[in-house]
Amino acid sequence: MTMSTHHGFKSEISLTVNGRRKTVLAFPMERLLDVLRQQLGLTGAKEGCGEGECGSCSVLMNGALVNSCLVPVLQAEGASIVTIEGVAAGLQLSALQEAFLECNGAQCGICTPGMILAASHLLSKKPTPALAEIQEGLSGNLCRCTGYVQIFDAVAKAARCATAKMS
C-alpha cells in the first residue's frame, strides 16, 4: 500500500490484455483508457466524452462491458481486458466485424470499436437478441454517422450467422 500526503506513487499493475499478461508501471488513478492507449499502444479504444456517456472507450473487463475512461487502472489489477485489437483472430475477422463491414455499420469509425465490444457483450448474454434488446444493449454507445440502423442490422446478422453455425 502506498502512502503519501500530497502525491500518489506509481505502482506495478499486472493485467491480461487480449490474452497476454502485461505489467505496467502507472499511477493508480490513471485511467485504464490512457494506459491502454499510451503505455500499451492499443489505440482502438477512443476517448469521446471522457465521462461515461458515449461508449467510444468501451472495453471488456472480465467479460463485462465497461467505459475504460471511468476505470482507475488499479481496479484493473489482475483483470482480463479485451479491446478491439483482441477481437479478430490474426487476420480472421470475427463474425461481428464481418457483419459490420457487410451492413455498412461503420462510417467515420470512432464509435465502431466500442459498438463491436458492446455488441459482443450483448451476444455473450443473449445469443439471439430481438431488435429492442440490440437497441438496449447498444444504448450506451453513441454514433453520429450511421443513424444506427446499419449497426443494428449488423448485430442481428452476426447473431444469425452464429446461430446458423451452431445448428
Next chain:
Amino acid sequence: MRSDPRDYELVAPSSLQAVVALLASNPGKWLPIAGGTDVMVQYAAGKLPACKLVSIWNLPELRRIEVLPGEIYVGAGCTYTNIREHEILVREFPVLASSARWTGGVANQNRGTLGGNIVNASPAADSLPALLAYDAELVLVSARGERRLSYTGFHLDYKKTQLAPDELIQAVCLPRRFSGYVHHVRKVGARNAQAISKVCIAALGRVTDSTVDDVRIAFGSVAPIPLRLHETESLLKGKSIDESLIGLAMKAAAAEVRPIDDIRSTAKYRAAVAGNLVAEFLNLLIADGKRA
C-alpha cells in the same frame, strides 16, 4: 481542466475490515470509490477535491445478494446489472429492477453500484425513489460497528446524508411485503438510456374493497432529495378512487414537490408532470381494483 493522476492516491484493501479501519484512521479524508461512474466523472472534470481514494470495487463483503424469509439483503457494492438480472428482485421489486435497467447504459450498469448511487445522493438518481417506495433499510458499517436505519430520512438536504465520515453503506435491505401491491415506475426524460430524468416516479399501492388501504409515492428530480409524497399519500389513504379524488391528488402532488429550473427541465413542467404521473398511477390502481 482534467485532474492529474500524480496528485491522487488510490489504495485497494482486500477486505471490508481494512477499508473501515482506513476510514476510521482519518475520518473524512478518504473517499471510497466503487465503480467510478460518479467519482471518475468528477475526476475527469478536474472537480474531485479528495486526493485520497480507497477502492471498494469488488469487495466480496459488499457484493452478496441474500434472499432471507423477511427481506432481501442487497450488498451495497452490487451493480445495476446484478440487480436487474436477479430473478427474485425482478419479481418482487420490479420498480427497483426497472429503474436499474434505465440507469445509464449497459457499461455504466456493469460498474455503477446501488450503494454508490445512494451516497452520491443525486436527487435525479433513478433507483432512489424505488428504495423510498419499498421502505428500504440501510446497513451502515464503520470500525465502530454496524447500525441499521430506515432509508426514508437518510437524505437530509441536497447531497447531505446521515452517513458519518467514517462510515460506508454495507447493504440495502428490502422488506418482502409488497406482493399484493400494484408496482408502478416511470421515467420521463429525453431517452431511457444515459439521459438523466426530468421527473421519475416510483409508486406502490393496494386497493381493498375499492378503498386505498396503502399507497406509497416517491419521486426523483423534483426536490433537493429523492422525495416521498407523504401529504398526497394521506389524502388518498382510506378513500375510494374516483375522478374527483384523482384531481385532488394531482393538485396535492404538484404542490408537494419542490422542483427547480435546470438544464433538463423547468420547475413548472416538473410539477405538472408529477401530477400527471400520480394520475396515471391512480388509474392503474383503479384498473387493478376492478380486476380483483
